[in-house]
Every structure is written in structure tokens, then in C-alpha cells.
Amino acid sequence: MKNNVKNDELIDEIPQVTTAATTNPAAAVVQPLTPTQVDDDDDAVDLIGDYEALKSKPGLPCILPKEQGKTVRFALVKGVKAFVKQTHFLAGVNSKGCTVICPGGDCPECKKGGDHASRRKVVALAIKYETNGDGKFTASTIKPSLSVGFINLSPTAYTELSDCPSEGEDLYSVDFKVTKKTNGIGWTFNRMSSPPSYLKVQMEAEVAELAAPYLDGKALKSRLGKVVSPIEMKVMLFGSAADTSPTLDDLNVWD
Numbered sequence: 001m002k003n004n005v006k007n008d009e010l011i012d013e014i015p016q017v018t019t020a021a022t023t024n025p026a027a028a029v030v031q032p033l034t035p036t037q038v039d040d041d042d043d044a045v046d047l048i049g050d051y052e053a054l055k056s057k058p059g060l061p062c063i064l065p066k067e068q069g070k071t072v073r074f075a076l077v078k079g080v081k082a083f084v085k086q087t088h089f090l091a092g093v094n095s096k097g098c099t100v101i102c103p104g105g106d107c108p109e110c111k112k113g114g115d116h117a118s119r120r121k122v123v124a125l126a127i128k129y130e131t132n133g134d135g136k137f138t139a140s141t142i143k144p145s146l147s148v149g150f151i152n153l154s155p156t157a158y159t160e161l162s163d164c165p166s167e168g169e170d171l172y173s174v175d176f177k178v179t180k181k182t183n184g185i186g187w188t189f190n191r192m193s194s195p196p197s198y199l200k201v202q203m204e205a206e207v208a209e210l211a212a213p214y215l216d217g218k219a220l221k222s223r224l225g226k227v228v229s230p231i232e233m234k235v236m237l238f239g240s241a242a243d244t245s246p247t248l249d250d251l252n253v254w255d
């Protein structure tokens with residue numbers, strides 16, 4: 001271990017070297033050349049102490065099928081809030097495109113109008129059943145495999161989903177099946193069973209456990225799109241020449 005402490009400090013430090021290194025790893029790090037440069041440590045973290053907060057967590061996946069003709073069976077979880085926002089899909093951004101939440105007011109896309117107008121998007125937590133890609137359980141299934149994810153719904157898809165329950169049923173008392181349309185654009189929603197299969201086989205506890213990490217709505221809400229300011233949106237659309245962005249200036253701090 002490196003020892004760059006002064007002699008008078010060394011006397012006190014020696015018995016605690018191991019502890020100090022564990023609880024305060026930053027103490028042994030090389031001092032910055034000009035300490036005044038590093039005056040903003042709001043985002044400082046302790047790589048050991050903040051382990052729980054920093055470690056990667058499994059993301060909340062979209063459960064809608066990606067392949068044409070594939071079907072997914074799912075149920076919505078009662079008691080979990082859904083979220084809605086006006087959004088834009090920026091096709092050319094990040095090669096794959098990027099969905100942003102409309103910043104309102106000075107939104108550069110809303111100003112263009114027409115096809116660029118914002119679109120309402122709803123996201124809801126969903127429990128997906130493992131099936132053979134057709135939404136049906138195999139004959140030997142006693143308890144289906146469950147996983148948690150989300151669905152996102154355009155206004156059309158939301159209407160279609162809402163029309164699925166029969167008289168006396170609601171969105172939470174049925175299993176749905178969703179199939180990617182053969183033209184590859186959008187999904188078809190249908191009612192599959194009532195009550196939902198997880199209730200029929202008494203898997204409420206499993207569903208509650210799967211949903212528990214998402215009850216605060218943070219992960220679900222983040223699936224609506226990226227939160228951007230009108231200026232950040234302009235930079236995404238037109239590149240850095242469009243405006244000066246504070247985030248670009250920040251990079252120079254490290255030069």
C-alpha cells in the first residue's frame with residue numbers, strides 16, 4: 001500500500017490503515033494539482049459505501065413483442081399507477097431514434113407542426129407470462145413463469161386495450177394477448193381470459209413481489225421518454241451548432 005502521509009500523521013494512522021482505506025478510499029488518492037479546480041463534489045460517490053446505489057440494476061423491459069406475428073400474454077397490475085405524457089420521437093437521433101418528453105413552450109418539434117406534433121403516450125406496469133410465443137400455456141403448465149415489464153400505448157393502442165374487457169370486467173380483471181402486426185407497425189390487443197391466470201393459480205404474492213421495486217413509479221415514468229429542455233432538444237435535432245449547451249461547456253472542466 002502507498003504511504004504518502006507525513007511522519008507526525010503516521011503515528012496515528014498506522015493502527016487504522018486498513019479501516020481508513022475501507023471507509024474512506026478517497027483519502028489515499030493522489031491530490032489534484034490545483035485543488036480549486038475540484039470545488040463541486042455534489043456528484044461525488046464512495047465506490048464502496050455507495051455500492052448499493054451504484055451497482056447496476058436490471059432495467060424494466062418493454063414486454064410488447066418485437067417480432068412480427070409473435071404474441072405475448074400479459075396482465076396489468078391493479079394498484080400500480082400508469083403514467084401519461086406528450087412525447088416526440090426524434091427519428092434521426094442516436095441512429096436508432098430517441099423518444100423525448102415534449103418540453104412544451106419553445107418545443108422545436110411542436111413549432112414545426114404537422115407530423116411533428118407531439119403524441120400522447122401511456123406507460124403501464126405489466127406482468128408477462130411465459131408462453132410458446134402464441135399466448136397459450138402448454139398443457140403441462142401448472143404455474144406459469146412470470147416476469148415484470150411495461151407496455152407503452154399510443155392513443156390508438158390505448159383505445160384498443162380499453163375495449164378488450166367484456167361487460168362487468170375491467171383492465172385489471174383479464175389476461176390480454178398482444179401481437180405485433182404483420183406489417184410491423186403497431187400491435188393488436190385482445191382479451192384472453194378472465195380472471196387473469198395469475199389469480200386463478202393464486203400467484204398474487206409472486207406478482208406483488210415482482211411489482212414491488214417499481215411501486216414508486218420512477219422506472220416506469222422514465223420509460224415515457226427522455227426529459228429535455230427546448231435547447232437540449234435543438235442540440236439533439238440540429239447538433240451542437242444549434243446553440244451553446246451548458247453540458248458541453250462542462251466537459252472542459254476536465255481539460
Ligand SMILES: [Zn+2]
Pocket residue numbers: 088102103104107108109110117118
Ligand atoms: Zn413538443
